[in-house]
Amino acid sequence: GKPEKPPAAEGPTDESVEINISAAASLTDALTEIQAEYAKESNAVLQFNFAASGTLQKQIQEGAPCDLFISASKAHMDALQDAGLIVADSRRDLLGNALTLIAAAEKADAVTPEALTGGDVTSISIGTPESVPAGKYAQEALENMGIWDQIQDKLILAKDVRQVLEYVDTGNVDCGLVYKSDALLLKTGVVIGDLPEDSHSPIIYPSALIVNSAQAEAAAKFYEFLQTDYAKGVFENYGFTVL
Amino acid sequence: MNTYFNIKKKLEHFSIDIEYEFEKGVLVIQGESGAGKTTILNCISGLQTPDEGRIAFEDTMVFDKEAGINVPTRLRNIGYVFQNYALFPNMTVQQNIVYGIKNRPEYKDKDKKSELVMYSEYIMETFGIAHLKRKYPNHISGGEKQRVALSRAIVTKPRLLLLDEPFSALDQQTKEIVYKEFAAFKENFQIPTVLITHDAMESEMFADRRIVIKDGKIIEKLL
Amino acid sequence: MNTYFNIKKKLEHFSIDIEYEFEKGVLVIQGESGAGKTTILNCISGLQTPDEGRIAFEDTMVFDKEAGINVPTRLRNIGYVFQNYALFPNMTVQQNIVYGIKNRPEYKDKDKKSELVMYSEYIMETFGIAHLKRKYPNHISGGEKQRVALSRAIVTKPRLLLLDEPFSALDQQTKEIVYKEFAAFKENFQIPTVLITHDAMESEMFADRRIVIKDGKIIEKLL
């Protein structure tokens, strides 16, 4: 990493300060719930900016105001670290997630991890591996299961996890692989079950403070709050695992 | 074989209320500017609808308010020279003139059609606009436009001709030529014609009947 | 204080090549349809550009090909009645007529301006179009349009008047009225005028000079 500046001179914390937090879109609901609780403890105003991790990374690189970044993938955080934009020793693996097999309602009985190569399953949707973290993990898992090549013709690559859910919910694909936290949002589709943890490299949501932060101290305080038991409980309710 | 019209229509400053019948030949309508002459032609052609009344061509009813008859303009088989010509800006002079020929069912016949096309050539020649054939209306002079408009209206030999000041933009010399041709046309085809003109000489020359209107009413019937 | 024009311009079927000078009063241009009359007015007004030549109003040059002078139309201070009127469709009759008043720097003066506005009222009254004040051009008759166009051109009392068949759509009765008013205008303001007309009587009545053109050349100079 590059040399880091000392934390900026603090504003008075009892005054209302604004903390800018860029967070992966999949954390929207969990963080909004935590925000409400945090308002009782602190005067700091939390300004969340939710988007895909790749978008957030580009925004931070171009100097968009941000104090704390929670990414849905290791790669995007690594990129910022290489650019010297995060406070290296603040980086943590905040959350984990699992990869879940889901199926369209009419295929609920036919779909199992073993049946993916069979004739009953004609289409499988995953995120585009090059750009969607969940898709990358799905590819890994399918490769480790030794069926990646066999199912090529059945693959429908989606722009994001949300799209996989919609394909499954509308029955346009038979099944899909998504994060466990996302699978909770299914409407008509059904959850078949988590893939084994060792079928893919660990799914990690890294987080870190940003250098040149205008509100370093307040941001650090909120960052600590995210690691309290209360916050962990909220994250677990939304399907995340807490590391 | 009578042409008859009985037109009542409320305008902003006065009402049209007019009834007339004529068997054949040219009916000249005279009247002050704004008297309602163009409005009468529009009603006869079906482009405007009278509030009340009846209109008949050759004894077939094309409009009868009470009987609910209103034959659409395109089936009335008329030739209309508009006061401002209304030449199609997207067609050449020639295309404008032959435009109507294909539309008449009675000219479906190929021989009949080519006869009309030849007639259109002849008309362009005598009217002195043959050299403008391939020009667009926005690229010709005022008097040239007027002659194209007249050619377009007569070339299909319609059942009724409506001419709104069709010679007004022509110089004396050109007028003579067009007059002569129009007189021959009138003689040959005997198409009942309503002619609006402010020119005493034209009226003299062509009128078989003549009416003067003012504020939408006939104030004088001459001839 | 002479008006002078020397215009050379190639057209499709012939060339304009004309030179004329007159001191004041009305110059009538006659000529067959398509002879180039409108084109000459367009060149004098600056709407079309001659290939060669010079044009001067009251001895100030407004166009000189060789000297590279080409005063834009808006600064030539003319009044132009177009053959097809060209009334602004988005303005009422009254708005059309007063449109030019505010543009002349010499009428910036408030008194001068309200004098012209009063004059416009007077003109609308005498021309018999006062009751149409608030109507839009597409809602009035042909002859009414022509009177609006004439009013619009003369109301600013320009340095030069260009009139392209300004009375052609009027009936005899209305013509008399407009003639009379125009004669008074000519008398009062002494504005040099180029008038295109096909009417022998008009020519008789207004012409101080008269030329006949054919294929763009002067073939006769009368008076």
Next chain:
Amino acid sequence: MWSPIILSLKIATIATVFSFALGVFFAYIINKKKMPGKNIWETILILPMILPPSVMGYLLLIAFGKRGLIGGFLLEHFGIQIVFTWMGAVIAACIVSLPLMYQNVKAALVSMDPIYEKAAQTLGSSEWKIFRTVTFPLAWPGIISGIVLAFARAIGEFGATLMIAGNIPGKTQTIPTAIYFAVESGNTQLANRLVLIMTIFSFVLILGLNTWLKRINYIGKQG
């Protein structure tokens, strides 16, 4: 790299053809035939522009999906699957570009002088012939403008296309989808190349249509 380009061209071209036909059709019947509920129809037509592409895509997925009303019908009776095929992309592109065609043609129709259509009626043309020979050619500049925008929107369409057609390389991957994933996966060079190609396309498109537009030069050369 070539497959998404060819696919994009094919999809955008077909979609533009359809939205052209539909846009002209709707603009004509809603504005010329005075359909009741005009504002409601226009709202429905404009919605695909206002709704986020992802929402549009979702609605299309519901309608054209296996369980959808249209998709289910097509699959059952004709064995045609729309989702995840290039036809899905055509439908998405057509629907999002339709508002552009519609509004442009509408503006052209509304500002057109109806006198030409009236003249065509007097010449006996059927409504369809009038549309083909008069209305359509006179609306041409507006239609061209609509085509430019519709094609641009169709070739740039991304969100809804991706949803209904998926991102299947060689089968449904269009240029914007390819750009999106190239950018997302950090393949800047490919992304830049594709953006450049899009730029060249639009230049050629605009050049072509402007040239075409210029050939229709019958308007605007009036003296």
Next chain:
Amino acid sequence: MWSPIILSLKIATIATVFSFALGVFFAYIINKKKMPGKNIWETILILPMILPPSVMGYLLLIAFGKRGLIGGFLLEHFGIQIVFTWMGAVIAACIVSLPLMYQNVKAALVSMDPIYEKAAQTLGSSEWKIFRTVTFPLAWPGIISGIVLAFARAIGEFGATLMIAGNIPGKTQTIPTAIYFAVESGNTQLANRLVLIMTIFSFVLILGLNTWLKRINYIGKQG
């Protein structure tokens, strides 16, 4: 729920005002003043429609970011930050809706009869006055059409906005972003409500502009 609605309205309105001014300006100078390199200018103007919104957003981020040419300048000299503010959203919405304004106004200008502008020149109007009083009002149907489309595009804009303005609830979260994330987090009810509100907005917009358009009824009532 209200904050994204108010914000969206504010952003779309301001963006439409700007793209209106810029669209009319560019359409005028490119098409009326015969700017050289017309096709290149038009390609540049149309690009924001063709490029995927995420690419547009990225380009804007680079230009207006802290390190960007424009963004850096504004921040340094005026202390204005564009990224992550509603101003960023306005810029994004304005740029993506500009092509729509431009093309619509262009079509209106190209199909306009230049005789009215010529008439205004003869009456001494400056170019700016002609633009205000003649060109602009006559182009009005095309301009309205452009406004409808530009506003629709601005209020529906999502991809580029998200990139440059972010998705900060209460600060930069617009309706489309709110819909996207409501859908994303499975809050179908909120999403449906927001879609309904968008639909109502567009209905009101179209109703209002159609009424306005209808009041400009000077065109098309010709006899």
